[in-house]
Amino acid sequence: MAPRESPRPKPRERSHRHHHDKKRSQGGTPRKSRHAATSSQSDSQVLSADSLAQLDRLNQRETVRPHEITPKKPRRKRQREVVDEKIVVERSRKQHKRKKRRVVSGALLEEGNSQKLRGIRGGGKYDDEYSDGGSRKKKFWIIGGIILVIVIIIIVVAVVVSKKNSGKSSISTSSSTLSAGKPANSNLAGISESSIPAAAKGTDLDPFSWYDTYDFNVTYTNDTVGDLPIMGLNSTWDDSQSPNSNVPAISSSWGSYADRPARGVNLGGWLSLEPFITPSLFTGSGVIDEWTLTSSLGSNAQSTLEKHYDTFVTEQTFIDIADAGLDHVRIPFSYWAVVTYDGDPYVYRTSWRYLLRGIEWARKHGLRINLDVHGLPGSQNGWNHSGRQGTIGWLNGTDGTTNAQRSLDIHNQLSQFFAQDRYKNILSFYGLVNEPKMTVLNETAVMDWTQSAFTLVRKNGITANVVFGDGFLGLTKWQGELQGNSGLVLDAHQYVIFNADQISYNHTEKVNYACSGWSEQAEQSINVATGFGPTIFAEFSQADTDCAPNLNNVGAGTRWEGNFNVGDSSTAVTSPDCPTKNSQCSCTSANADPSTYSTAYKQFLQMFAEAQMTSFEEGWGWFYWTWATEDATQWSYQLGLAAGILPAKAYSRDYNCTPTATGFSGLPETY
Template sequence: MPRGSHSRTRSQDYHQDHHHHHRDGHYSNYERSRSRHPDQHRHRRGSVTAGETDLETDAKAYQHQRREQRRRRRSQGPTSDNEEGTLPPGQPLSAAALAKLNRENEIARMKEQRERRRREREEARIREREEARAREMEKERERARERGQERTRSRGRSRGGVASETRGAGWESEHERRKRDRQRERDRTRERSGRGYEPVRAAEEDGEEADEGRQQQQKYRENRRSKRVVSGVLMEEGKVGKPEKDENGYTGLRASWGTGSSILRIKQQAVQQAVTGEKLPWYKQKKKLLIYLAICFVLFLIVIIVGAAVIPRVGERKDSDKPTGNNNKPTGLDSISRDSIPADAPDWLNPFTWADTTDFNLTYTDETVGDLPVMGLFTTWDDSARANEHVPPLKDPWGDYGKRPARGVNLGGWLSLEPFITPSLFNYDRRLGIVDEYTLCQYLGERRCAETLEKHYATFVTEDTFREIAEAGLDHVRIPFSYWAVQTYDGEPYLFRTSWRYLLRGIEWCRKYGLRVNLDLHALPGSQNGWNHSGRLGAIGWLNGTNGELNAQRSLEIHDRLSKFFSQPRYHNIITHYGLANEPKMTKLDADRVIQWTEQAANLVRRNGISSSRTIIVFGDGFRGLHKWQGQLQNVDNAALDVHQYVIFNNDQIVLNHSAKVRFACESWTEQTLLSMDRSTGFGPTLVAEWSQADTDCAKHLTNVGWGNRWTGTYVSGDPALDATSPRCPTQDRRCSCELANAPPSRWSESYKKFLKMFAEAQMSSFEKGWGWWYWVWDTEDAYQWSYKKGLEAGVLPKKAYERDFDCDLSQIPSFSDLPEYY
């Protein structure tokens, strides 16, 4: 048995034995005694005071029982009764019996002491309550006397003059009488309180009632005076105003003017202010009241005027149910007539509803190709421009991409939103759950979504964008767009068709500056990867889930319409790459089913006129490993495998220090590219359509809105194989910080700028071992390491993409020992 169990058991046995003995022995004797002396027991029970408890009653009964036992022993003499505690007369008590008797006496004494202390505490509390009640009553009586005296003084001052003097003596005697009556009533109340009754404030109430009666009599006299006909003297003195109602809401005799009552009230108020020094509330001061009313009236007029000016602008819709979303009036609309646009024309065919009409053909037409509108396009085009002197003009074939690789950039975040590129579009309370284009438009609603997105389409990319791209020595542009530019489906909140005309205009601006186009269907129905840039973050619904096959068929229908449209002669020279699906997540999908769909889509596109001699069909590697594509899709003519290379999305690569990252780009990625380009070890033609020089994943919303990052060890994706719950910067400790990693270029050291440029040029050199590269992206709002434009401005990218200082000579890679490895 554990330590302490014996003592607990013995204590429990003692209490059980004692309880049994009490019930079987003493309690039975007590009952016999009670039956023989009922009157005596009733007398003791009836004499218990209010403070006694059941415990005291039991103790007294027990003592009585003991006395009865001793009395019987004396009267009966020796007995054979073996009850405990019964001994023959004259026989001394045993040691055990004596100890037990002492314990019982001690228990009784302690109970009596506890009861006495309890009664004393209770009496003290009662005395304290009575004293507090008496003090409170005295304070209340004092306050009542003071109020009565104040009213008396106020009435005496208001009467004033001779009348006050003649009535003073009688009034004082009456006041003294009432005061004595109230004092007698208070004395009676105090007597009742002393006898245990709850005190009643009769005297005070009587005094208050008397005061109320006097006030009513005073009001009655004032009302009578107010109902008198205005005297000529008052009229002559100019003291007559508009009719006033009395206290009961009635005007005086013959609609009397009430001037007497008004003057009396003014006098009384003046006397009260003079005596008490109190100020009237603002609503009783006529001047202040008028000022406040005037201010309220002016504010009301301002609200009405502003509302009249703003509300028509917000609700103004003359030609469509949707606003333009831009406060600037589109240009060029003077050249067309509103009557030339049918009344039932949808928004995408009605230039008067467009936010921007720059470089659009505004002549109305409902002509379509592949069931897609040509509205906005001019009928002629010119393919004579070229991006720079190192590439051919658009009208001439590009040649072998293996010998002349593409050097391009992505217009990411423009027609397919991505939160880290334009975080201002997702600047909402996190609890609203706005994390992608789907939830953004769902929250904004149709009208506000149209306003917000069209303004973004019109301003984020302009003609200057394409001019600057060409000036940077780039020759290709990859334009990501989403399927809702072509079609939307029931229940989807996406903005339908608006991005389509901006895509067409973007292609025409590429033509103007000799830039070739890589069409990238970035988002497919159902989402091909479940990432935010596919339109909707979450589950993959393409070739997966309940509607997986339905969405795969819808994707083929999208390509059917797109390929028919872009097979027109005007696109033969400019569209050099046609992407089927951006980043299908083949690590979560059935790889064989994805390959089957890719072959179906490629054959469909070719049948619709996308020529194999002019246009490369591009499909993604699906992150399954480049070597696994060896021997796949070899029957697709002029196709290229698209791989996206980043060190920061890999837990094993992000920990590399600065010099190791440069070396990795030169060695590992060059090796991967060469192996993939060899059909015996890989698919064959390979291009890198996405990469960046970012060395951390610290950019805001890069890993998703509100998510953490690998750099600081706060990245939790739900997939344990991908999570990073400990810092993954090169030092891999708590020094890892995103503060300096997200700093603007003005805070970058010269050594850090040297690293960024060398890292970028190492990747360019590596990827040009394949069919070329496209930097991700051209511009961002504040993710500086992801913007080609901002990198040019900061001097961390070559001024011309075809003129570089570093070409992966490993001997030129410095240690970068002066750079911290934790920011």
């Protein structure tokens, strides 16, 4: 038995999923929001300061506050004919007396007013429409009447055609929402594209630019909390659901995680991509991570990734997770959901909207959330799931200090947003950073940053448990560290297959180590006399090999077969590490369709998974990595259920580490 707390192993023995070192740097300043106000309008395009101030005051009275958004039937806009600023202000006052509707904030109005307010100052095309010539007025009303008749005819024809083409509902026929291959976006019916301010059209705030609008509130808003948009959220929420009768509804207190441990699953590969989870996205030459993927896709990156966000995880995902007897969901996402910087190729903020929708689906089905920042500026571990494979530039190197502050700034925004009442009950865990590689990073720097981040998010109102990673240092390292921070929780990710000593255990040894070694470590860690205290295990899998294609980096090979190489001779594995340690070691059977698994192998895989679940419940619980993969069955809870190698209900298991595993008849040790 080689417990995790043994003297620090070589980096290759402690890694999560990847190793690679490649020179890189990230610099520059944050990229401006695509809807930020500009100052380029000419004097002929804007109101005077006094008049604009009056408009802003009126607009502010009508601005909808966060989470008071309710879809409203759009009103036809009355054509504005203006002579001077006094008329504009007077008409704004009259409009204010009518039924309230969502309006554009002053800043956005300044950016988008060139089309709507041109000609207000002298020389505009509307000037002579209010001249004293009666004939001009008469012509205006005649032309207006003709236009009105034409519009009515067009509307009638459109409605008839729409009903004829669809027996379900009348849906928007905008080219932006019904283009080839896109969902029908039926809840845009009745919402006029003209209700979207000109400056916001085509941005991430414009629902007509979204790939899919199902279950989003499509009423336009530019309201933010922590400078993060509340796009797509409905004004009310319901915390009355629970996923099963063994756990309380979201609205009720969970109680102690030491007494009722979490049983959860990750949504890895959804908002933070990984090649081994969705290999179909990583087919281009040199495409090894999200940085190179979005670089290669160029202008197609946004549409490609949004389609992935929309289809890889759906509401059915959360229904199935609850049906599996699970009660928590860990959602990894990366910093570009919040901000991007000069030189970043990442898709800016599209994943933010899907993160918010995912949380609402989890709420609908009674599932609590573990919020996980999976990638921070500079990369905290240099592995592809941080966004960019290569050099670690977080708290390290030329831009280390800059990236440390950027990361705190991101948490300043996130913590303000998720401190809202809407998230008080459903947010159980708030993760600071996934898997900082402290075998390379300065330990003191990481601990200092962790303390600063914890203090910041608590100050901003986060009441959930705050999670930090063990940094691959071993659980005993954290005894006595970062004490005095109520609700701070240590996170350990346990995998035998990335440790050279443990991957070579035979099947019986793997099960017994999961039962004895990991349960002992969990018990020691949650006791402040021997460990840090509160400890969760937010990643594990039932894989007994590292054979899944691209698991160790794209084309990196495997330890199992002895061809692992990421370009670093100190971490390369040149001879097989499977139990027989010879040429018999093969990934063929491990990567085969699960329908070909022998009875003994299926028995082992389920027992191995259940042994880990039992051990990690000696701590604060567990989160399986991950829910869905395209091919890698032993890494997918969804595929594992279908293959019959996981318990049908996570709370009702066949094996609880008693009796001790004694062997698996006829099961080869070469796969």
